[in-house]
Amino acid sequence: xxxxxxxxxxxxxxxxxxxxxxxxxxxxxxxxxxxxxxxxxxxxxxxxxxxxxxxxxxxxxxxxxxxxxxxxxxxxxxxxxxxxxxxxxxxxxxxxxxxxxxxxxxxxxxxxxxxxxxxxxxxxxxxxxxxxxxxxxxxxxxxxxxxxxxxxxxxxxxxxxxxxxxxxxxxxxxxxxxxxxxxxxxxxxxxxxxxxxxxxxxxxxxxxxxxxxxxxxxxxxxxxxxxxxxxxxxxxxxxxxxxxxxxxxxxxxxxxxxxxxxxxxxxxxxxxxxxxxxxxxxxxxxxxxxxxxxxxxxxxxxxxxxxxxxxxxxxxxxxxxxxxxxxxxxxxxxxxxxxxxxxxxxxxxxxxxxxxxxxxxxxxxxxxxxxxxxxxxxxxxxxxxxxxxxxxxxxxxxxxxxxxxxxxxxxxxxxxxxxxxxxxxxxxxxxxxxxxxxxxxxxxxxxxxxxxxxxxxxxxxxxxxxxxxxxxxxxxxxxxxxx
Amino acid sequence: xxxxxxxxxxxxxxxxxxxxxxxxxxxxxxxxxxxxxxxxxxxxxxxxxxxxxxxxxxxxxxxxxxxxxxxxxxxxxxxxxxxxxxxxxxxxxxxxxxxxxxxxxxxxxxxxxxxxxxxxxxxxxxxxxxxxxxxxxxxxxxxxxxxxxxxxxxxxxxxxxxxxxxxxxxxxxxxxxxxxxxxxxxxxxxxxxxxxxxxxxxxxxxxxxxxxxxxxxxxxxxxxxxxxxxxxxxxxxxxxxxxxxxxxxxxxxxxxxxxxxxxxxxxxxxxxxxxxxxxxxxxxxxxxxxxxxxxxxxxxxxxxxxxxxxxxxxxxxxxxxxxxxxxxxxxxxxxxxxxxxxxxxxxxxxxxxxxxxxxxxxxxxxxxxxxxxxxxxxxxxxxxxxxxxxxxxxxxxxxxxxxxxxxxxxxxxxxxxxxxxxxxxxxxxxxxxxxxxxxxxxxxxxxxxxxxxxxxxxxxxxxxxxxxxxxxxxx
Numbered sequence: 001x002x003x004x005x006x007x008x009x010x011x012x013x014x015x016x017x018x019x020x021x022x023x024x025x026x027x028x029x030x031x032x033x034x035x036x037x038x039x040x041x042x043x044x045x046x047x048x049x050x051x052x053x054x055x056x057x058x059x060x061x062x063x064x065x066x067x068x069x070x071x072x073x074x075x076x077x078x079x080x081x082x083x084x085x086x087x088x089x090x091x092x093x094x095x096x097x098x099x100x101x102x103x104x105x106x107x108x109x110x111x112x113x114x115x116x117x118x119x120x121x122x123x124x125x126x127x128x129x130x131x132x133x134x135x136x137x138x139x140x141x142x143x144x145x146x147x148x149x150x151x152x153x154x155x156x157x158x159x160x161x162x163x164x165x166x167x168x169x170x171x172x173x174x175x176x177x178x179x180x181x182x183x184x185x186x187x188x189x190x191x192x193x194x195x196x197x198x199x200x201x202x203x204x205x206x207x208x209x210x211x212x213x214x215x216x217x218x219x220x221x222x223x224x225x226x227x228x229x230x231x232x233x234x235x236x237x238x239x240x241x242x243x244x245x246x247x248x249x250x251x252x253x254x255x256x257x258x259x260x261x262x263x264x265x266x267x268x269x270x271x272x273x274x275x276x277x278x279x280x281x282x283x284x285x286x287x288x289x290x291x292x293x294x295x296x297x298x299x300x301x302x303x304x305x306x307x308x309x310x311x312x313x314x315x316x317x318x319x320x321x322x323x324x325x326x327x328x329x330x331x332x333x334x335x336x337x338x339x340x341x342x343x344x345x346x347x348x349x350x351x352x353x354x355x356x357x358x359x360x361x362x363x364x365x366x367x368x369x370x371x372x373x374x375x376x377x378x379x380x381x382x383x384x385x386x387x388x389x390x391x392x393x394x395x396x397x398x399x400x401x402x403x404x405x406x407x408x409x410x411x412x413x414x415x416x417x418x419x420x421x422x423x424x425x426x427x428x429x430x431x432x433x434x435x436x437x438x439x440x441x442x443x444x445x446x447x448x449x450x451x452x453x454x455x456x457x458x459x460x461x462x463x464x465x466x467x468x469x470x471x472x473x474x475x476x477x478x479x480x481x482x483x
Numbered sequence: 484x485x486x487x488x489x490x491x492x493x494x495x496x497x498x499x500x501x502x503x504x505x506x507x508x509x510x511x512x513x514x515x516x517x518x519x520x521x522x523x524x525x526x527x528x529x530x531x532x533x534x535x536x537x538x539x540x541x542x543x544x545x546x547x548x549x550x551x552x553x554x555x556x557x558x559x560x561x562x563x564x565x566x567x568x569x570x571x572x573x574x575x576x577x578x579x580x581x582x583x584x585x586x587x588x589x590x591x592x593x594x595x596x597x598x599x600x601x602x603x604x605x606x607x608x609x610x611x612x613x614x615x616x617x618x619x620x621x622x623x624x625x626x627x628x629x630x631x632x633x634x635x636x637x638x639x640x641x642x643x644x645x646x647x648x649x650x651x652x653x654x655x656x657x658x659x660x661x662x663x664x665x666x667x668x669x670x671x672x673x674x675x676x677x678x679x680x681x682x683x684x685x686x687x688x689x690x691x692x693x694x695x696x697x698x699x700x701x702x703x704x705x706x707x708x709x710x711x712x713x714x715x716x717x718x719x720x721x722x723x724x725x726x727x728x729x730x731x732x733x734x735x736x737x738x739x740x741x742x743x744x745x746x747x748x749x750x751x752x753x754x755x756x757x758x759x760x761x762x763x764x765x766x767x768x769x770x771x772x773x774x775x776x777x778x779x780x781x782x783x784x785x786x787x788x789x790x791x792x793x794x795x796x797x798x799x800x801x802x803x804x805x806x807x808x809x810x811x812x813x814x815x816x817x818x819x820x821x822x823x824x825x826x827x828x829x830x831x832x833x834x835x836x837x838x839x840x841x842x843x844x845x846x847x848x849x850x851x852x853x854x855x856x857x858x859x860x861x862x863x864x865x866x867x868x869x870x871x872x873x874x875x876x877x878x879x880x881x882x883x884x885x886x887x888x889x890x891x892x893x894x895x896x897x898x899x900x901x902x903x904x905x906x907x908x909x910x911x912x913x914x915x916x917x918x919x920x921x922x923x924x925x926x927x928x929x930x931x932x933x934x935x936x937x938x939x940x941x942x943x944x945x946x947x948x949x950x951x952x953x954x955x956x957x958x
Contacts, residue, residue, distance in 0.1 A: 079529045092528065099522055101529055198529040205758035233531050234760050312758055317560050318572020319526040339565055361754035371755060
C-alpha cells in the first residue's frame with residue numbers, strides 16, 4: 001500500500017479496500033521502523049489515528065473531501081495548532097503553536113490526516129539538512145548522503161515512503177533541490193500562489209510553499225488544496241485557482257522547451273548532463289520543440305540571493321528574542337545579556353552567519369552597495385526570464401549540478417554549499433514556478449532531478465509537461481533499496 | 484552674542500481607527516494588559532501584516548487639510564531594533580516614500596501670522612509598553628498598544644521660539660480633532676511630541692547642532708522643555724563648548740532635559756522596504772472620497788464666523804481654535820438670536836469659568852443650548868447683563884436653565900415704564916440734596932441715582948430705561 005500514489009490511495013479508500021485508519025497506521029509503522037532516517041521531528045501518531053477514525057466515520061455518510069483520509073507529513077515550518085513548530089531550531093524547540101498556518105487549514109479542510117512534522121534545515125537555511133537542531137536527515141538512497149535541504153525531512157519521508165506526500169517550502173530551491181536529491185517530484189509555485197500565513201518566514205519576498213510527492217499528478221492534487229488567495233497574506237495573489245488535474249493529459253505537441261545555455265556550462269556533472277539530455281530527447285518524442293535560450297544574468301543569481309535572503313532573514317528572525325515565547329537563556333545579567341545569550345545559544349551557526357550577513361548588507365553605508373544593487377540585479381534576472389518566455393513555453397535544465405553529496409562534505413565550505421542552489425535560485429528571484437522531477441540515477445546510483453521553470457501562474461503547464469514525461473518514463477517509480 | 488533658536492517638531496498622532504494598523508485587534512485605552520493583542524501583534528512565528536485602509540484614509544484627510552501632496556504609492560519599511568515591547572524586532576513605518584509630503588500649517592503668535600512647512604507625514608505602528616513599576620526586579624510587557632496606527636507629522640525647522648512651537652502644536656492638535664482622526668488625548672499619549680532644537684548666532688544661515696527632546700506630553704511641558712533646552716544650549720555655547728548631537732529626555736518633575744543617548748550610541752535602524760507589504764496604492768477615487776469627507780476646516784470656519792456672524796477676526800479666531808468650541812458657539816448663537824453677544828459670553832464669562840476650573844469646553848456644566856437661552860434673555864431685555872452674570876453662576880452650579888431661574892428668583896428685568904417711573908420718583912424724593920447738587924451741574928451724580936434705583940429693584944431695572952427716565956425727570 002505504501003508504494004501507491006495518492007491518486008491510487010484515493011481509489012482504494014473509495015472502493016473500501018482500505019480504511020484511513022489502516023492506511024495511517026501503515027505509514028506510522030513505516031515512520032517508526034525507519035526512525036534512523038531522522039526525517040521527522042514530531043510524530044503525531046495518536047492524533048493522526050484519531051483524525052483517520054473521524055475521516056472513516058465521515059466517509060460513511062458524507063461525500064469524501066478532496067484528500068479524505070490521506071495521511072500527509074508537513075514540514076516543521078508550518079504552524080500547526082497544538083503541536084510544536086520548531087522550524088528545525090533550538091529557538092523554537094518548545095514552541096507550541098496556538099494557530100494553524102493557512103496551508104494547514106486547507107489540508108485539514110480537505111480531509112487530510114497529519115502524520116507529523118518533518119525535519120528541516122534550521123529556519124530553512126541550508127541545502128543539506130545538516131543545519132537542523134535535530135540532527136541531519138539521511139538520504140534513503142544512500143545513508144551517507146544528504147537528502148538536500150531545506151525540506152530534507154519531507155523529501156526523505158516521501159522517497160522512503162513514510163508518507164505518500166509532504167509539504168515543503170522553497171526560498172532558493174528548498175523544495176526542488178531535496179526533491180532532486182531524493183528522487184521525488186517537487187513543485188515550487190509562483191510567488192503569491194500559496195499563502196505564506198503561518199509559515200515561519202525566512203526571506204519573505206522569496207518563500208513559497210509547495211507539494212512534494214511521487215508524481216506530478218499527486219502534486220496537482222495537492223496544489224489544488226494549497227493554492228489560493230489569502231486575505232491574511234498581502235503578498236498572495238487574488239487570482240482564480242484552476243483545477244491543476246484537468247490539463248495533466250494535454251498533449252505536448254508544439255510545446256516550446258527552452259534550454260538556457262547558462263544551465264549547461266562548467267560545474268554540471270557529466271552524469272547529470274547526460275540524464276537531462278536524455279530527458280530532452282523524451283520530450284522531443286512527445287512532440288516538443290527545443291529552443292536554445294539564454295538567461296545571461298542568472299549566473300549572478302547566487303550572490304544576489306545571498307544578499308537579499310539574509311537581509312530579509314536578519315529582520316524576520318529578530319522576533320526570536322526570548323521575550324515572549326521560544327528559547328530563553330537560563331542565566332543573564334540584564335536585557336542586552338539576555339538577548340545576546342538567548343540568540344547565541346538558540347540559533348545555530350548557519351543561521352547566525354546569515355543574520356550577520358543580512359545585518360551587514362542593510363547597515364548604513366552598505367545598503368546601496370549591497371541591498372539596493374542586489375534588488376537591481378534581481379530585476380535584471382526577472383527580465384531575462386521575461387525575454388526567454390517570449391521564445392519558449394517552459395524552461396528545462398538540471399535541478400542541481402550533481403547528485404546528493406555526502407554528509408559533512410560541504411559543511412566547512414558555505415560557498416560551495418550555496419552553489420548547490422545555482423540552478424534553483426533564479427526562479428525564486430523572478431517569482432516563477434519551478435518543478436523538479438526524477439530523471440534517472442547518476443553514476444553513484446543517487447537520483448538526478450530535472451527542473452522545469454514556467455511563466456508566472458503557469459503551474460498547470462509545468463504539471464502537464466511533468467505528467468506527460470512521467471507517462472513516458474519510469475524514473476519516478478524507482479524506489480531506494482530497502483524501502 | 485545674540486542667539487536664534489531653531490525648532491522642528493515631530494508629532495505622533497494616534498489614529499482613531501477601530502482596529503490596529505496591520506491586524507484586526509481592537510484598540511481601546513485602558514484595557515487589561517495583553518487582552519487587545521492578537522497573534523499578529525505579539526509577532527508569533529509565521530504571522531503577516533495586512534494594511535488597515537481606514538488608517539490610510541485618515542492620513543490622506545490630514546494630508547489634504549495641510550495642503551500636502553498625497554503620494555499615490557507609498558512604501559512601508561522596517562525599522563529594525565531590539566526592545567522588549569517591540570514584538571517583531573522591527574517597527575513597520577514608512578521611510579523613503581511616505582503617504583503625505585510637503586504640507587503647511589499657519590500659526591499665529593501675538594497677532595503675527597507665520598507659515599510652518601511640514602516635510603512629511605507617514606504611517607507607522609506604535610510599540611507596546613514596558614511596565615517597570617508593578618514587578619519587582621522584572622519588567623512586564625503590555626502589547627495592547629503594539630500595532631496601534633500612528634501618523635508621524637514632521638515639520639521643517641521653521642519655528643523660532645517656544646511660543647511658536649506651542650502655537651504649531653495647538654494648531655495641529657485642533658486640526659486632527661477637527662478631522663476627527665485622533666482623540667487628541669495627550670495624557671493617554673494619543674498626541675505626542677518630540678522636539679529638535681538648535682541654536683545659531685543671529686544672522687547665520689547654517690544650522691547649529693541639534694538635540695532631540697523625546698516624548699513631551701503636554702503643551703506646557705513642550706514650552707518648558709524647549710525653554711530649558713535653549714538656556715542649556717546657550718550656556719554650553721557661551722561657555723565655549725559644543726552642543727552634542729544627542730537624544731534627551733524631558734523630566735517634567737525636575738523641569739530639565741537629560742541625555743538619553745549620544746550620536747555614537749544612535750541605532751542603525753537598517754531600514755528596508757517591508758517585503759510582507761506591497762506598496763500602499765491609493766487611487767483617485769479613494770483620495771476624492773477623503774476630500775469629500777473633509778469637514779469645514781479652521782481657516783474656513785474662522786472666515787465664515789466673520790462673514791456670517793460679523794465677528795472680529797480675533798473673536799472668530801478664538802472661537803475656532805477647536806471644533807468643539809466652534810460647535811458650542813454656533814449652538815449658543817443660534818439659540819441666542821444675537822451672534823455677537825453670544826461670542827462675548829462664550830469668550831468671556833464661559834471661558835473664564837472653564838479656565839478657573841481647568842475644564843475643557845466639552846466638560847462645561849452649562850450646555851450650549853442653555854447658554855444660548857441665557858444670552859437670548861439679555862438680548863430681548865428680559866434681564867440685564869449684570870443679573871445675567873448671577874444667573875450664569877446659578878446655571879454653572881446646576882440650578883437649571885435661564886428661564887426657570889429668572890422665574891423662580893423673580894429676576895425678570897423691570898422694563899415697564901410706569902413701574903420704573905414710580906421707583907425713579909421715589910428715589911428722587913428721597914434724595915433732595917443730591918437732586919439739588921445735580922441741578923447745580925454735578926451731572927455725574929446720575930450714576931448715584933442709577934445705583935439707588937438698582938438697589939431698590941435688586942438690579943432688575945432696565946438700566947437703559949432708567950437712564951432715560953432719570954434724565955427726563957431731573958432736567
